[in-house]
Amino acid sequence: MRPRVIINCAVSLDGKLALGTWRQTRLSSEEDMARVHRLRNSVDAIMVGIGTVLSDDPKLTVKEKYVENPRNPTRVVVDSRLRIPRDAQVLNGAAPTIVATTEEAEGTVPNAEVIRCGRGKVDLSLLLELLRERGIRSVMVEGGSRLIGSLLRQGLFDELKVYVAPVVIGDGAPTLAGFPAAKSHEETVKLILTNVERLGEGVLMEFVPAGKV
Numbered sequence: 001m002r003p004r005v006i007i008n009c010a011v012s013l014d015g016k017l018a019l020g021t022w023r024q025t026r027l028s029s030e031e032d033m034a035r036v037h038r039l040r041n042s043v044d045a046i047m048v049g050i051g052t053v054l055s056d057d058p059k060l061t062v063k064e065k066y067v068e069n070p071r072n073p074t075r076v077v078v079d080s081r082l083r084i085p086r087d088a089q090v091l092n093g094a095a096p097t098i099v100a101t102t103e104e105a106e107g108t109v110p111n112a113e114v115i116r117c118g119r120g121k122v123d124l125s126l127l128l129e130l131l132r133e134r135g136i137r138s139v140m141v142e143g144g145s146r147l148i149g150s151l152l153r154q155g156l157f158d159e160l161k162v163y164v165a166p167v168v169i170g171d172g173a174p175t176l177a178g179f180p181a182a183k184s185h186e187e188t189v190k191l192i193l194t195n196v197e198r199l200g201e202g203v204l205m206e207f208v209p210a211g212k213v
């Protein structure tokens, strides 16, 4: 059994998560930021890949500006080789933090519990099961490209929420599909659109996996 997995991201009109440098750029409108923080506050855990920690250094906490008396769910970083910088903001002690790594990775991380699952890369299916055993019933995945890509390809998600901003970034920037492109229609990840909503200057689209309905 695994927790409910909600993938959330903001993209440009051409489906890019960040700039060509892979540095983040603000894509969410103020209305979308408020939605993201409310969603963070409603889940048991917020998960990102190590690439996002290295490029954006997010705190992954809930801002009081958007939510009164925020809960600050557990933060989970997927990091096969324990590359996490010891001064990363997710290690600031503001919320419980788990670093998920592989059997072969050695060492500890300050202000975080290290969970070992899988060899080579973190076994996401096993990680989700271990999180569920720790009482985590819902996980919001906030990026980046390769972590979202793996979850989409493995069908390890229940909802996908994509905020589309009215900007165009161009070739070479990361997308929400950080995996080799499908070479046939059968290989594509299929989704069902369940909701569309204007939020500020952009649009929120919500999907579920096609197999789930």
Ligand SMILES: NC(=O)c1ccc[n+]([C@@H]2O[C@H](COP(=O)([O-])OP(=O)(O)OC[C@H]3O[C@@H](n4cnc5c(N)ncnc54)[C@H](OP(=O)(O)O)[C@@H]3O)[C@@H](O)[C@H]2O)c1
Binding pocket: 008, 009, 010, 011, 016, 017, 018, 019, 022, 023, 024, 025, 027, 048, 049, 050, 051, 052, 053, 055, 056, 078, 079, 080, 081, 083, 121, 122, 123, 124, 142, 143, 144, 145, 146, 147, 148, 150, 174, 178
């Ligand atoms: N617009 C948005 O909503 C948004 C949100 C977040 C991030 N971003 C952007 O996304 C970009 C970062 O994407 P990214 O792909 O570099 O980073 P990522 O998805 O955050 O992390 C990917 C890394 O996680 C590790 N990993 C371990 N096991 C994995 C598995 N089973 N599947 C996938 N990854 C696994 C791998 O590194 P190891 O092998 O070393 O462990 C992998 O390279 C940045 O440009 C950031 O700004 C955008």
